[in-house]
Amino acid sequence: MNLVAPLRSLSLRQLEVFYAVVSAGSITAAAERLQISQPTVSTMIRRVEDQLGLALFLKERGRLVPSNEGRVLYEALQRNFRHFQAIADTITYLQRDVSQRMSIATIQPLSSGLIAHALKDFMAERVDARMHLLIRPRKAVYEAVASDGVDLGISFGTGEAKAEGLEVEQVCVGRIYCIMPKGHPLEAHDVVTHAQLNAWPQVSYPPSHQWLYLIYEKVLGNAPPEPVLTVENVNSVYPNVENGIGVGLVDEFSLRFHSKDRLSFRPFEPRIDVTIELIYPHRKGSDLTGTFVRHFRKVCAQMTAAPI
Known part of the structure; x- marks a missing residue:
C-alpha cells in the first residue's frame, strides 16, 4: 500500500489553508490569520477539492461549513499539525545563535x-x-x-x-x-x-x-x-x-x-x-x-x- 501517493498532489501550504478556514470559521478570518488575500484562500481551497476529487465545504445559509469529508480531514490534520508545530519550534530553536x-x-x-x-x-x-x-x-x-x-x-x-x-x-x-x-x-x-x-x-x-x-x-x-x-x-x-x-x-x-x-x-x-x-x-x-x-x-x- 502506497500511503504517500494521496499526498503527492498536495502541498503543506494547501493543507494549512484548509485547516485555517475550518478552524477560523470563514475564508475572511482565515485570510487574516494567514496574512494572505481572500481570493488566494478561495483559489487554494478550490484547487484542493479538485485535486482530491472531494467537496470539502458546503454552503449553509450563506456560510461555508465543512462537509463530512472535510470534518474527517480536519480532525486528521488537527491530530498531526501539532507535530509540525513541534518541528517548526525545533528549527527555530536551532536557528537561534x-x-x-x-x-x-x-x-x-x-x-x-x-x-x-x-x-x-x-x-x-x-x-x-x-x-x-x-x-x-x-x-x-x-x-x-x-x-x-x-x-x-x-x-x-x-x-x-x-x-x-x-x-x-x-x-x-x-x-x-x-x-x-x-x-x-x-x-x-x-x-x-x-x-x-x-x-x-x-x-x-x-x-x-x-x-x-x-x-x-x-x-x-x-x-x-x-x-x-x-x-x-x-x-x-x-x-x-x-x-x-x-x-x-x-x-x-x-x-x-x-x-x-x-x-x-x-x-x-x-x-x-x-x-x-x-x-x-x-x-x-x-x-x-x-x-x-x-x-x-x-x-x-x-x-x-x-x-x-
Whole structure:
C-alpha cells in the first residue's frame, strides 16, 4: 500500500489553508490569520477539492461549513499539525545563535553531582549559553558521540570508547567504596575486604549488565555471592542500602554527592579504580565546549583533592 501517493498532489501550504478556514470559521478570518488575500484562500481551497476529487465545504445559509469529508480531514490534520508545530519550534530553536548551544551525553551517576556542579560554574561565566543534557546508558553515550549527535560525552572509562575510534581524555581517577547503613558492623573496619563484604547480604547489579559488576568480576573472579537484590544503576543502590536490605559497592564520584545521613562508607580492597573520561566527537569542538571542559576539569580537581 502506497500511503504517500494521496499526498503527492498536495502541498503543506494547501493543507494549512484548509485547516485555517475550518478552524477560523470563514475564508475572511482565515485570510487574516494567514496574512494572505481572500481570493488566494478561495483559489487554494478550490484547487484542493479538485485535486482530491472531494467537496470539502458546503454552503449553509450563506456560510461555508465543512462537509463530512472535510470534518474527517480536519480532525486528521488537527491530530498531526501539532507535530509540525513541534518541528517548526525545533528549527527555530536551532536557528537561534548555534554558537551558544551545547549538548552533553552522560551517565546517570555523573549527571546530578559532578556535572551539575560544573554546569553551575560554567553557566555563571557563559550566561548566554543554552545547554542540553542527555542521560543515557554508557553504550548509548558512546553512540551519541560517535554519530556527532552531541558536542561532548562524559562517562566512566572502560576502554570501549577508545576501541571505537573516539578521542578520549581521562580527567580524574577515583575508587570503589563499600557503603552500609549507619551502625553496621562493617563500620569497625578502616577498609572493607572481599571476604568481609561477602559475609553480608549485598545489593548489586545484574551479571554482564552494569559496568561496576564487570570491573568487580575482573578483580574478584567470576563467582561472587548471589546478591539479595539487583538494581539497574548505581543511584538505585543507595536507598536500598540505607533501608538495610544489604551492603553495596559504589563509585567514589556518586558517593561524594550523596547524603551521608543514613549511610557509612569504607574504601574497598583490593582497590578498584574508576576513571572519568571526556569523549569527543569527530567534528571540531566549539569554543563553548572548550569552556565547559575547563570548568569540568577544575571541579574534578577540586573534588578529588578533598576528603569525602
